[in-house]
Amino acid sequence: MQKSSLFKVLSSGLIGLFCLAGLSNAHAGYTETRYPIVLVHGLSGFDSLAGVYDYWYRIPQALERDGAEVYVVQVSAANSTELRGEQLLAQVEEIIAVSGKAKVNLFGHSHGALTARYVAGVRPDLVASVTSIGGPNQGSKVADALDGTGSFTQSVLTSIADGFFGLIDLISGGGGNPQDSMAALQSLTTEGVADFNRRFPAGVPGSYCGTGQTWVNGVAYTSWGGVRRFTNILDISDPLLGATGLAFGFEANDGLVSRCSSRLGFVVNDSYRLNHLDLINQIFGLSNIWETRPTTIYRRHANRLKNAGL
Numbered sequence: 533m534q535k536s537s538l539f540k541v542l543s544s545g546l547i548g549l550f551c552l553a554g555l556s557n558a559h560a561g562y563t564e565t566r567y568p569i570v571l572v573h574g575l576s577g578f579d580s581l582a583g584v585y586d587y588w589y590r591i592p593q594a595l596e597r598d599g600a601e602v603y604v605v606q607v608s609a610a611n612s613t614e615l616r617g618e619q620l621l622a623q624v625e626e627i628i629a630v631s632g633k634a635k636v637n638l639f640g641h642s643h644g645a646l647t648a649r650y651v652a653g654v655r656p657d658l659v660a661s662v663t664s665i666g667g668p669n670q671g672s673k674v675a676d677a678l679d680g681t682g683s684f685t686q687s688v689l690t691s692i693a694d695g696f697f698g699l700i701d702l703i704s705g706g707g708g709n710p711q712d713s714m715a716a717l718q719s720l721t722t723e724g725v726a727d728f729n730r731r732f733p734a735g736v737p738g739s740y741c742g743t744g745q746t747w748v749n750g751v752a753y754t755s756w757g758g759v760r761r762f763t764n765i766l767d768i769s770d771p772l773l774g775a776t777g778l779a780f781g782f783e784a785n786d787g788l789v790s791r792c793s794s795r796l797g798f799v800v801n802d803s804y805r806l807n808h809l810d811l812i813n814q815i816f817g818l819s820n821i822w823e824t825r826p827t828t829i830y831r832r833h834a835n836r837l838k839n840a841g842l
Contacts, residue, residue, distance in 0.1 A: 559598060560599065561598060561599045561838075562599065562834075562835055562838075563595050563596075563599050563600040563834035563835060563838065564598065564599025564600060564838055565599075565600055565601075565637055565837045565838045565842060566837075566838070566841060566842055567633050567634070567635045567636055567660045567661075567842060568600075568601040568602070568633055568637065569595060569600050569602045569636070569637045569639060569834065569837075570602075570603045570604075570605055570623075570624065570627060570636045570637065570638050571588050571591070571592065571602065571603070571604045571605065571639050571641075571644075572605055572607070572638060572639065572640040572641070572644035572645075572647050573588075573605075573606070573607070573641060574640075574641045574642025574643040574644045574645075574666075575609065575642060575720070576610065577606075577609060577641070577643075577644065578609065578703075578706065579604045579605065579606045580604070583705075586604075587604075587812060588604060588641075588812055589812065589813040589816065590813055590817060590827055591830050594827035594828075594830060594831055595831060597831075600834050601631060603627050603636075605620060605623045605624075605627075606705075606706050606709070607619040607620050607623075607647060607709065608706075608709040608710055608711055608712075609709070609711060610712060610713045610715075610716040611710060611712045611715050612712065612715040612716065612718075612719045613643070613646045613647055613650055613719040613728055614650060614719075615710070615712075616643070616647040617646075617647050617650030617651055619709065620638075620647050620648065620650070620651050621650075621651045621654065621655060621658075624636055624638075624655075624659075625658070634658075635657075635658055636658065636659060636660065637659075637661045637837055637842060638652065638659055638661065638662045638663065639663045639665060639830075640663065640664060640665065640667060641665045641666055641811060642665075642666050642668065642788065642789070643667075643668070643716065643720060644665075644667070645662075645664035645665065645667025645668070645669065645755075646667060646668070646669070646720075646725070646728060648663075648664070649662055649664075649669075649728075649732055649734065649796075650728075652734065652751045652753075653732035653734060656748075656749040656750055656751050657750075659751050660751065660837075661751060661752040661753070661754065661837060661842050662735065662751060662753050662754075662796075663754050663755065663756075663833065664754070664755035664757075664794065664796040665755070665757070665811050665812070666756075666757050666786055666788070666794055667755065667757075667789070667793075667794060668720055668788070668789045668793050669725065669729075669735075669736060669755070669793055669794065669795065669796045670722065670725060670726075670740060670790075670793040670795075671720060671721050671722030671724065671725035671726065671793060672720050672788055672789055672790075672793065673780050673783075674776050674779045674788050675717055675720035675721045675722075676721050676722050676723075676779070677779045679717055734748035734749065734751065734753060735748060735753030735755075735796045735797035736796065737795055737796075740792050741792035741795065742795070743795070743799065744795070744796055745797060746797045746798040748797075752798070752837075753796050753798065754796070754797050754798045754799075754800055754836075755794060755797060755798070755799055755800065755802070756794070756799070756800040756801050756802065756804060756829065756833075757786060757789060757791060757794025757795070757801075757803075757804065757811070758786035758794075758803075758806035758810060759784040759785065759791050759802075759803045759805065760786065760804075760805045760806055760807050760810075760820060761773045761774045761777040761785070761786065761787045761807050762774050762807070763805065763806060763807050763810055763819055763820040763823075764810075764818040764819055764820060764821070766818050767809075767818040768815060769807075769814065769815050770807065772787075773786070773787025773788065773807045773808055773809065774787065776788055786806065786807045786808040786810075786811065787808045787809075788808040789808060800829075804824070804829070805820045805822060806819055806823055810826060813825075813826040
């Protein structure tokens with residue numbers, strides 16, 4: 533767990549203010565939420581590689597600038613939602629003890645969204661809100677395609693992937709978190725997420741592209757996602773996301789998650805002109821110049837949470 537900064541605040545408000553995004557970008561207290569913000573990475577994620585390159589590129593700093601208390605956690609780069617969730621829960625309990633705050637605001641990107649939902653499901657008393665950022669809340673067709681490649685191919689690919697994810701864990705100081713690419717893959721398939729949703733339905737829409745409840749068991753659920761694969765000619769990750777996005781056919785997607793699958797609770801925006809990595813301000817902040825900057829999206833959302841008393 534990487535702690536970014538401390539703050540002191542007490543806010544109040546109404547959940548209806550989720551509908552109002554603050555438009556100012558820099559003034560004292562703008563991002564000063566009542567409870568700490570915890571950033572939860574997705575598949576193949578980390579907090580910081582060798583202390584040099586951050587998964588959440590410049591996002592913690594953008595949130596801290598006007599008062600947010602931010603923690604960046606690290607769980608297994610690849611494993612089941614439940615195992616990652618238990619790892620996150622242990623860190624949430626530590627953050628609560630260190631910060632002196634009763635709850636946290638969980639921001640989960642990609643598989644991190646499901647990981648955060650798990651913690652909110654088993655310990656809602658510790659969670660003020662869950663924000664899903666490009667989360668595959670109905671599964672991913674990319675995972676479905678990989679899951680259907682055959683047992684031999686899967687065995688080879690997962691062996692290579694486990695070694696790669698283990699290296700990421702080592703370089704980022706993860707402490708030897710267990711890696712299981714097959715468990716991660718099965719957790720992200722349409723079938724795997726459907727099973728997860730039956731056990732943890734909070735915030736999940738009743739239909740594929742519907743709207744879920746915002747408040748469940750005292751926890752506020754919100755989400756946003758993207759619908760572009762190619763967003764910046766200088767971004768070397770765009771061609772890869774362009775290729776993986778073919779798994780969705782004509783369905784709007786960010787390269788790894790469809791627009792409808794990204795929906796959870798109150799939907800801030802499910803059609804940002806951003807791809808899956810743009811949503812965490814990668815690579816090196818190269819995103820669509822015609823869309824709101826990712827750091828600004830996070831700052832505005834922190835302001836929503838503040839205005840809602842969270």
